[in-house]
Ligand SMILES: Nc1nc2c(ncn2[C@@H]2O[C@H](COP(=O)(O)OP(=O)(O)OP(=O)(O)O)[C@@H](O)[C@H]2O)c(=O)[nH]1
């Protein structure tokens with residue numbers, strides 16, 4: 001074995017002690033961040049009219065919507081109870097439980113490796129649990145939360161995704177939410193492909209009191225988009241939401257159609273579409289991740305609406321989506337009702353999983 005010269009040895013020791021100090025500081029920061037329903041997500045709380053009470057209601061709703069995913073996450077949460085050390089067995093179990101919770105390989109590896117680096121041979125306590133929570137939260141945080149509104153003219157939000165992922169329902173929920181926020185909302189029924197798609201959106205719009213632009217089934221969706229833009233500009237709507245037909249990224253002609261709609265709204269309204277939300281069905285777990293990766297290659301997406309979280313234990317896929325695809329999750333669907341769409345907030349989401 002080659003002996004390490006004393007100068008190099010002291011350099012290594014200095015580096016290790018510096019790393020230890022940095023990890024200690026990080027752990028302190030984590031300790032300072034307690035995840036309770038009432039001190040998380042300050043921004044969310046400020047935005048709601050009734051303050052803590054309303055925020056508490058939202059938290060309860062998200063918790064209920066995530067019931068199945070929370071069930072799987074108990075496998076992770078339970079690892080932090082009892083007297084044990086951060087050793088190989090603990091790290092393997094942490095890895096297994098995160099994978100079982102659909103967090104995905106890349107995100108799981110990152111978390112396990114950081115726990116190993118920061119806490120190896122230490123007691124498994126509250127600080128390790130808080131560190132993992134912080135890692136999960138940081139993985140989801142994104143500066144581009146919500147909808148980015150244009151300062152001039154209508155903001156156009158285009159919705160895309162595979163068949164049945166929940167596009168139309170999410171549009172109804174989103175339109176309803178934005179209307180309640182005081183926005184003047186118009187919806188364009190650009191799914192002229194599937195039978196009854198226009199009727200489905202019409203029924204939702206009647207129910208929520210939102211205006212719609214539509215044509216016959218089979219007509220050119222780009223023409224509907226064109227009319228909708230004209231109307232949105234003429235009548236000074238704040239937001240135009242464009243529904244589109246479900247499609248696979250492999251259906252070239254349908255993908256071209258999506259590009260055409262994109263182009264048409266861009267010609268009518270500068271910078272449009274300002275947001276392109278890809279709607280993903282969370283019940284498909286890691287398939288949703290693959291779908292997002294494929295779609296992103298063909299369409300410029302700005303965010304994700306993750307639907308049907310209420311019906312699945314695979315909600316952990318949200319970590320994999322963000323980590324692997326890099327797109328922010330903007331809204332989550334937690335039920336079939338018109339009020340069952342919530343802005344995605346990493347603090348609330350992670351807190352709900354660990355409650
Ligand atoms: N439980 C639950 N069901 C949802 C949610 N979002 C949508 N759904 C249901 O999913 C089904 C499909 O929803 P749609 O909105 O029609 O889906 P779509 O993507 O527009 O479908 P196509 O237009 O056919 O491509 C409906 O039965 C919805 O009620 C959700 O967040 N939770």
Ligand SMILES: [Mg+2]
Pocket residue numbers: 167168169191197244245246
């Ligand atoms: Mg639809």
